[in-house]
């Protein structure tokens with residue numbers, strides 16, 4: 001097994017999960033001997049600064065800070081007429097005036113500003129989804145001594161990342177919950193289940209490879225290590241745990257039978273992501289040709305989400321989840337770490 005280059009009791013990385021966690025989950029997982037992650041895609045620089053300061057005060061242990069590397073669309077398509085007319089029947093049903101919709105929380109790509117905050121805290125790992133930032137920022141992250149971990153959804157992406165400065169490759173199988181991390185090709189049909197992708201990446205590159213997607217029990221963790229993974233990255237299994245901020249509608253969906261039925265959809269953000277099938281996906285997707293480009297699709301549909309969640313319904317919420325919800329349990333994160341890693345170290 002290729003060494004990860006990090007001092008961890010357990011080679012388990014908690015997936016950074018924007019929207020369902022803050023620093024509490026990261027603290028709990030690092031304290032339990034894994035690597036806790038902070039998703040920073042939706043944080044302002046001052047929120048990032050505050051979160052990292054809290055982490056460092058609470059714990060003397062490693063952290064992974066995660067960013068998106070998308071290119072923001074040039075045009076403002078948030079209120080494109082075709083998208084608004086697809087949503088109009090639901091705006092009518094829930095009595096929403098589309099002219100009054102606010103722009104809402106943004107998803108920002110990694111920037112000089114964010115890098116400046118990181119330089120103060122020097123996180124042990126900085127991870128990126130949707131490719132890498134420009135070379136100068138990659139150099140700055142290396143300059144602070146952080147390892148760079150990046151998602152690859154195909155073996156071509158893994159090779160590209162090795163050639164452009166990644167230190168660790170996160171092989172994200174098709175089973176994974178949340179956004180697909182692809183950046184070279186958007187062809188979902190070329191993407192592979194996790195174990196196959198892991199095999200292919202290990203054969204094609206020399207970097208340590210981290211297995212991600214659908215890992216929910218200790219036997220699956222063992223299989224990943226047997227294949228040659230240097231670590232596992234697990235998200236969905238933490239969604240019900242005490243330290244996650246997962247909403248009530250999301251928690252309910254994960255525990256219902258519906259939790260077993262997920263698909264890849266672009267209707268919530270404009271980029272393909274795996275979530276539990278709900279009314280929004282059935283009515284508008286799963287892949288909509290008129291959804292605005294990432295991240296702009298999120299703006300208008302969030303108005304429906306908020307209205308429905310106020311009525312205790314997840315019909316228009318992004319219920320991100322991997323294909324395997326069997327590992328989800330409403331217990332402390334340390335217990336999830338223990339269950340996944342028992343007999344694996």
Ligand SMILES: Cc1cc2nc3c(=O)[nH]c(=O)nc-3n(C[C@H](O)[C@H](O)[C@H](O)COP(=O)(O)O)c2cc1C
Pocket residue numbers: 015016017018020039041066128129151172175176177178179212213214215233234235236237320321322323324
């Ligand atoms: C609720 C949720 C939110 C996610 N948000 C992010 C994110 O902000 N950044 C990121 O790199 N990956 C994100 N992911 C994807 C994970 O990095 C990882 O690929 C996935 O959790 C692995 O599959 P699993 O959920 O089946 O364990 C998210 C996944 C989930 C389930």
